[in-house]
Amino acid sequence: MGIRVDWIRYLIFSLALLETVTANTTYTVGDAMGWRVPTDTSFYDDWVANKTFLPGDELVFNWTSAHNVLEVTSKEEYDDCTKTNGIPNETSPVTVSLPKNNTRYFICTIGTHCSGGQKVTIKVGNGVSSNSANTALPSLLLFASVIIYLFSFSL
DSSP, X not given: OHHHHHHHHHHHHHHHHHHHOOOOOEEETTXXXXXXXXXXXXXXXXXXXXXXXXXXXXXXXXXXXXXXXXXXXXXXXXXXXXXXSSOOBOSSOEEEEEOSSEXXXXXXXXXXXXXXXXXXXXXXXXXXXXXXXXXXXXXXXXXXXXXXXXXXXXX
16 A cells, blocks of 8 residues: 555656656757848748747847847837837847747848848747736646645655
């Protein structure tokens, strides 16, 4: 009986840990090409197409010449290459954390770089902003599992 209870405790605790552990990935935007004006304006769309971005991942923007990166707040600003808010990051590399499900838009604000294709849309998870209740679920599961684990010692 004691061995069975130990295995149940181990299983519950392991499942709780699996629920909360995430494998974060760091993506270099554009891979070897980096962040620059592409020869094909669909380059960054094609680059994103075979990637799955998850909460906890990071983007790294690398460039070697006159470029920058600015996150714009709307698809309209992105589509129109509008630079209405924010201060562009001018020094490479720039690392951007992707902490939650949402859609993020990044452009280069120098000259015609953005209209030349130096822009990228990043869809994190399902691309829809999540509320705090959804993001708190793994923590709640871990807490409940630890309580159950500790309570099982009294069996």
